[in-house]
Amino acid sequence: xxxxxxxxxxxxxxxxxxxxxxREFDAKVTKRGETYVVLDxxxxxxxxxxQPSDTGMLRWDGEETNxxxxxxxxxxRHFVDEVPQVDEVQGVLDWDLRYAHMRMHTSQHVxxxxxxxxxxxxxxxxxxxxxxxRVDFQPIKFEDEDLQKVERECNEIIDRGVPVHIYEExxxxxxxxxTEQRYILDMIPKSIPKLRVIDILGVxxxxxxxxxxxxxxxxxxxxxxxxxxxxxxxxxxVYELL
Numbered sequence: 001x002x003x004x005x006x007x008x009x010x011x012x013x014x015x016x017x018x019x020x021x022x023r024e025f026d027a028k029v030t031k032r033g034e035t036y037v038v039l040d041x042x043x044x045x046x047x048x049x050x051q052p053s054d055t056g057m058l059r060w061d062g063e064e065t066n067x068x069x070x071x072x073x074x075x076x077r078h079f080v081d082e083v084p085q086v087d088e089v090q091g092v093l094d095w096d097l098r099y100a101h102m103r104m105h106t107s108q109h110v111x112x113x114x115x116x117x118x119x120x121x122x123x124x125x126x127x128x129x130x131x132x133x134r135v136d137f138q139p140i141k142f143e144d145e146d147l148q149k150v151e152r153e154c155n156e157i158i159d160r161g162v163p164v165h166i167y168e169e170x171x172x173x174x175x176x177x178x179t180e181q182r183y184i185l186d187m188i189p190k191s192i193p194k195l196r197v198i199d200i201l202g203v204x205x206x207x208x209x210x211x212x213x214x215x216x217x218x219x220x221x222x223x224x225x226x227x228x229x230x231x232x233x234x235x236x237x238v239y240e241l242l
Contacts, residue, residue: 005043023095115140164216168197174205
């Protein structure tokens with residue numbers, strides 16, 4: 001099984017590095033396919049949870065190949081232009097892309113929490129991109145003034161510089177912490193007893209395998225671009241970070 005470096009536990013101590021910020025790593029090749037390799041450890045994020053995969057490079061002996069996509073199909077496959085015929089490689093993330101996804105994914109948690117707090121509308125789906133993101137909410141039909149209130153509240157939270165903690169928690173304890181949003185847990189198989197948690201202190205707590213920043217001060221400003229109706233009582237908010 002591949003050791004996933006960005007999934008490590010981090011409890012907010014500033015002396016401990018948030019594993020989401022690891023940009024380079026050394027690894028051993030454990031399997032080769034025609035267009036991919038499996039590594040014994042990786043900090044590349046695999047596509048899933050509304051977040052695109054990381055991209056970057058694998059380097060070895062003065063050579064390198066592009067990592068165009070990372071997928072988890074029982075194993076984490078790094079799809080490359082050229083399959084390395086060596087046992088050890090260095091992985092290097094496209095940091096600009098990774099950091100953009102970290103900021104966007106964290107801001108999505110803030111936005112979802114704000115909308116739920118104001119309107120009791122739950123997040124029905126989301127998709128993170130590097131330059132914009134969208135979140136679907138239900139049940140809700142936003143008015144223009146609602147969007148202004150949501151944007152303002154999100155940016156007030158960001159400006160406070162709220163720490164973002166990443167840790168593992170057992171399902172029973174997490175259920176107690178997530179009384180109103182427990183439906184999220186229903187989507188996760190009960191066979192998984194311990195869950196990775198993203199905890200934006202006093203703002204949002206949610207099981208999530210994505211990558212996130214250490215503090216909301218890194219997010220900039222939420223700017224809502226548009227609202228779209230996606231069916232009965234479902235509205236989509238499309239936004240960017242400035």
